Amino acid sequence: MTIRFAANKTAGVKTVYVTGESGSQYVVQFVRRAGMRRVSCSCPDFVYRGQLKATHRSCKHIRAAQTELHNERVNRRNYLASLELQSEQLEDYSDPKFECKL
Numbered sequence: 001m002t003i004r005f006a007a008n009k010t011a012g013v014k015t016v017y018v019t020g021e022s023g024s025q026y027v028v029q030f031v032r033r034a035g036m037r038r039v040s041c042s043c044p045d046f047v048y049r050g051q052l053k054a055t056h057r058s059c060k061h062i063r064a065a066q067t068e069l070h071n072e073r074v075n076r077r078n079y080l081a082s083l084e085l086q087s088e089q090l091e092d093y094s095d096p097k098f099e100c101k102l
């Protein structure tokens, strides 16, 4: 499965394109607004089985997108943490207690 994040930057909306093994591309969309979180997929599994059974609220594309988003968030957190560490190291070296004397 191939996962690609859409470039759209609409607040509270995250669009993910998921391409399955068959080559079909589906659109997974997360919508997050005050008091509401909704996720949908354009695949037949989600659309039709979702109509048959109200509790069927997921599909393999949604699960794949959620995993990818989770990994992205963890990576970003680690990246920011590494930047913070670097800036702390820089601050240490620019500490005025380090006197410059030749």
Ligand SMILES: [Zn+2]
Pocket: 026, 041, 042, 043, 044, 045, 046, 059, 060, 061, 062
């Ligand atoms: Zn799906």
